[in-house]
Amino acid sequence: MGMHGNKEKLIQLGLQVLDTSKTELYVAMRFLDIALNSLNYEMDLSIRTVGTDSQSIRFNPSYLIQSYREDSLRVNRAYLHMILHCVFRHMFNGDDKDKELWDISCDIAVTSIIDGMDYRCVREVVPDQRQAVYDRLGQSMKVLTAEGIYKEYSKHPLTYFEREDLKKYFAVDDHVFWDSKHKEEGDSKDGPQDGDNDRDKDQDDQQDKDQDSDSDKEKREEQDKKWQEISEKMRTNIETYSKDATDLAGSLYDYIKIATRQRYDYRSFLKKFTMLREELKIDLDSFDYIYYTYGFDHYGNMPLIEPLEYKEVKKVEELAIVIDTSESCSGEYVRRFLEETFSILSNKENFFRKMNVHIIQCDAKAQVDDVITSEEDMKRYMENFKLSGFGGTDFRPAFEYVQKLIDDKVFKKLKGLLYFTDGYGRYPVKRPPFDTAFVFLEENYNDRQVPPWAIKLILGPEELGVRTVA
Secondary structure, three states: OOHHHHHHHHHHHHHHHHHHHHHHHHHHOHHHHHHHOOOEEEEOOOOOOEEEOOOEEEEOHHHHHHHHHHOHHHHHHHHHHHHHHHHOOHHHOOOOOOHHHHHHHHHHHHHHHHHOOOOOOOOOOOOHHHHHHHHHHHOOOOOOOHHHHHHHHHHOOOOHHHHHHHHHHHOOOOOHHHOOOHHHHHOOOOOOOOOHHHHHHHHHHHHHHHHHHHHHHHHHHHHHHHHHHHHHHHHHHHHHHOHHHHHHOOOHHHHHHHHOOEEEEHHHHHHHHOEEEEEEOOOHHHOOHHHHHHHHHHHOOOOOOOOOOEEEEEEEEEEEEEEEOOOOOOHHHHHHHHHHHHHHHOOOOOEEEEEEEEEEEEOOOEEEEEEEOOHHHHHHHHHOOOOOOOOOOEOHHHHHHHHHHHHOOOOOOOOEEEEEOOOOOEOOOOOOOOEEEEEEEOOEOOOOOOOOOOEEEEEOOOOOOEEEEO
C-alpha cells in the first residue's frame, strides 16, 4: 500500500473513532443532539491532538487512534470538552484577554463540568490535583465559569510554574483555531520592493487582506450567534427531559443558564416601568419652521405659529424599590445598586420632575420606608444611607406593604417594583397588579424558586453598566 493509501486509512480510522465517540455521547446525553451535529470533521496534521474552530473538529488521526486504543473514555471526554467550548462560545470571548490565562480558564471550566457528570461514557476518578483547584476556586464562586475563573486568576496572578501545572492537569485540545488571525500566520512575507507596480501590488494585497478580515469577522459573528442559539435550545432540552437529566449533568445546567442570559442595558430595562404622560415641554417634532419664519419675513416680529408647549413622553413616575436586608445581603452591593439606579433616575430624560419613589427595607417584615420625590432627596438619602433589619427573609410582607400603599392612594399609578435580594426567601404565590423584577448579584444568587410571573435581573458586581437577564 502506497503513502496515499496509508493516509486515507488513517483518515478513515480517525473518522470512525470520532463517530463512535459521538454516538456514545448522544446515547448518554440526548440534550446534546443539536450540538453534536453542528461540527464537521477535518484532518489537520498541523496539530498534535485535536481542536475546534466552532465549525469543525480538526484532528490528528494518530492521536485519536492511539488515545482510543489506550482508553476510549479519553476520546469521549476530549470530544465533549470541545463541544462545551463551543456551547459556551469560549473562542469568541477572549479577544481582549490574556490568551494563555483565558485558555487555562476555559479548560478548567469545561473539565470541571465533565468531572462532575455522572455518565459512564465520561466518568473517571478525579485526580487530587484537579479537585484541589475546584475546591479553591469554589470558595469564591458558585459556578466555575471561564469568566469567573479568569477574573479570579487576574486578581491573584499565577506564577509561571502554577500556569504550567494547570496546563498539565487541564489542557485537552489545541486552541490555535480560536484566534481569528491564525490563518494569516502562514502567509508568506515578501521583503520591501521598489517601483510603482510593486506599490500598487502592495495596495491591492492590503485591500484583499482587509476584505478577508471583514469576511472572517462576519463569519465569527455568525458562528457566535449560531452557538448562542444552540446553547438556548440545549438549556430547554435539559429542562424538558427530566430532573434526572439536570442531576446527571451536574454543573452543566447551572453554567448553561448563565451562558444563555440575554444582555440588556440597565437603562433600557427600567423603561419597562415607564408610563406615557403629557409634560410641559416644547415639542420640536410638531414645530413647523416654514410657517414660523414666514411670519417674520412678512409681518416683522410676528411669527404665524407658536410652538406647542406640551408633549407626550414616556418616563418613570412612580417606583417601589425593596431592599432585602437579611444577613446574606451585602451593604456594599446594596449601595452600589442604589447609586446606579439613582444615577439613571436623576436623568431628566428618564424621570418626571415630580417623582414618587419608595425605598423599602425589608427582611421578614417591612422595616423602613424612605420616600424620594426629587433629585435632592436622592442625594440626601445616599449621604445618610443605613441598612436596617438583618433578620430572616420573607418576600411576601413587602408585597403586602406596597399593596397597602396602593390601597391608601399613596401610589396612584405604580408601574413596577424592583426587589434587590440574593433570592433566599419565601415568594408570593399570587401575581401582584404591577410588574416585579427580582434583582440578583451575578456571583451570589439563588433564582430557582422565582415565580414565573416575575422578571429576573442579574447584575454583575463589577460592571454595573451592563446587566444580564435570565
